[in-house]
Amino acid sequence: MAPPLKIGIAGLGTVGAGVMRMLARRNDEIAARCGRAVEVVAVSARDRSRSRDCDLSSVRWAESPVALARDPGIDVFVELIGGSDGAAREAVAAALEAGKPVVTANKALLAHHGVALATLAEQNGAGIHFEAAVAGGIPIVKTLREALLGNRMARVSGILNGTCNYILTKMREEGLSFETCLAEAQQLGYAEADPSFDVDGFDTAHKLALLATLAFGVQPDPGAIHVEGIRSITLADLDAADELGYRVKLLGVAARAGDEVELRVHPTMVPKHWPIAQVSGVTNAVAVDGDAVALTLVGPGAGGDATASAVVGDLCDLAAARVSRPFGWPVARLRPAGKPAIQRHEGGYYIRLAAVDRPGTAAAIARHMAERNISLESIMQHRRGRPHGGDRADSAGGPAPVVLITYATTEEAVRRAIDAIEADGVITSPPQVIRIEKD
Incomplete structure (x- = not known):
């Protein structure tokens, strides 16, 4: 059997301590299934004296996350600090520059600096594994990247x-x-x-x-x-x-x-x-x-055990030499996301209006919808709702909650119709708009 995969963990909060306990509990089976054990040999945390309910007697303490990332005695750097910049970013970059794979639960770091870090990973023959960064214990990263x-x-x-x-x-x-x-x-x-x-x-x-x-x-x-x-x-x-x-x-x-x-x-x-x-x-x-x-x-989607499970899953991939590109694509193939205007979104809409209870209000609302080619699937009007439901019409002449459900239309058409309705003075408060997903 190959020698153990030696890892260093930066951050010993709920997740870091959970990873320590899970590895201690499962390492025999991990070794049998992956061909080598996973061994925590070094850690870094702000408070060494804090009780963490895990065995730290055999690990050494690094002075800082960056020092841990550069430690020649570790094979893999695990970043569980959090935050998009500061120590987390510096330490991950240092590990990648040293050719060490990184396992992280840090969604903000990758969302803001993923391209730069993935480029570093490619340049230095390292990898970034981040199953724990999205949806906790749900293996969605591996599902999309591989399965x-x-x-x-x-x-x-x-x-x-x-x-x-x-x-x-x-x-x-x-x-x-x-x-x-x-x-x-x-x-x-x-x-x-x-x-x-x-x-x-x-x-x-x-x-x-x-x-x-x-x-x-x-x-x-x-x-x-x-x-x-x-x-x-x-x-x-x-x-x-x-x-x-x-x-x-x-x-x-x-x-x-x-x-x-x-x-x-x-x-x-x-x-x-x-x-x-x-x-x-x-x-x-x-x-x-x-x-x-x-x-x-x-x-x-969160919690110490669920997130630790995802981290350990990534470590098992590394122990078994299962390696993928960080995002499943070469960095050079990643294209800018752009920002398609939400006004072009098409779908059904729920629109709740606090309408003035007087003759002509319903006709004005319907007219502005029709002028923008918005077809209505249904209209509901309720005088009263549950306590705290909002927009209750408790007396004659007060606002009457009107709910409109549209057929498929565009965001732009809905917003223009609402602007016209507000300009007419037939509603008493800002409207509520919720997009609808349908079969």
């Missing part, structure tokens, strides 16, 4: 942020407001004290940037993605979706649009019978549509 190479991808989409999915699930099931569910998510540790990165869609965008690179060969670029979060979603929207046969999910979508790739993150209504609509709580899901195979993968 589905026989397919021409049409679309990759998914629930990529457990915090948002937890909040939307809790709101729908228990009739609680966004603010209440967010506070509970923070108490449970699902959301940070500053939740903006999650609830405003940026975490999902970073992950989508990597999925788009794997599926379509575009350079990872979060700036090319249209991003909306879930702060505006109310119980009125969730109730209407339920009545219409949909669930509201924050989706990241990468889809072919002619010669371009449409990249967007936003709340989306999906049919209840779709597998992805039935994914609740902090669970993630990724749907892949190729010309030969369509599938949906569901599993834990």
